[in-house]
Amino acid sequence: MDLAPFLIGVVDDDPRVLESLEELLASGGYQTVLFPSAEAFIDANGLQRVDCLISDIGMPAKTGLELLHLARAKRPDLPVILTTGRDELYQRAKTEGKEACRLFRKPFDGTELLATLREVLRDK
Numbered sequence: 001m002d003l004a005p006f007l008i009g010v011v012d013d014d015p016r017v018l019e020s021l022e023e024l025l026a027s028g029g030y031q032t033v034l035f036p037s038a039e040a041f042i043d044a045n046g047l048q049r050v051d052c053l054i055s056d057i058g059m060p061a062k063t064g065l066e067l068l069h070l071a072r073a074k075r076p077d078l079p080v081i082l083t084t085g086r087d088e089l090y091q092r093a094k095t096e097g098k099e100a101c102r103l104f105r106k107p108f109d110g111t112e113l114l115a116t117l118r119e120v121l122r123d124k
Contacts, residue, residue: 006121009050011035011067012083013059017106021054028114038062047074051124052117057084072099079120083108 008030010021018034025032033050035041039062046053053071057064064082071078080099085106101120104113 006051006117006124007031007033007049008117009033009035009041009046009053010055011038011041011046011053011059011064012056013037014056017056024110024113025117028117030117038064038067041067042070047071047078050078052079052081052121054081054083054113057082058086068100081113081116081120 008025010018010025010032012018012021013036015036018036022032022034033044033046035044035046037059038055041047041053041055042062047070053067055064055067064084068080068082071080079101081102081104082100083104083106087105102116104116
């Protein structure tokens with residue numbers, strides 16, 4: 001499967017996480033577009049541009065769960081992967097974010113994330 005045409009949107013308010021995910025995804029052959037907030041992603045028309053969304057849950061203003069619900073309303077077919085480093089948000093996402101493709105607790109295994117991306121993009 002040629003991964004080059006796939007554009008992965010990454011939303012996280014931590015610039016170090018954005019940088020590390022950009023490097024990881026590039027190593028897996030993906031193109032990325034990075035956003036420091038859900039609002040920046042929405043303002044850039046990200047929902048229409050990306051083939052998959054990876055979003056942190058615990059962000060100020062609009063959360064990753066809110067972004068997930070917006071994605072499901074506007075693009076129900078868009079694969080969405082949620083991440084969090086906070087146990088209470090992880091537990092909440094397991095309940096409220098069931099429509100996400102996958103949920104990862106930080107720090108997560110990069111190889112597992114790349115395998116998940118291959119799986120969710122396989123039929124695109």
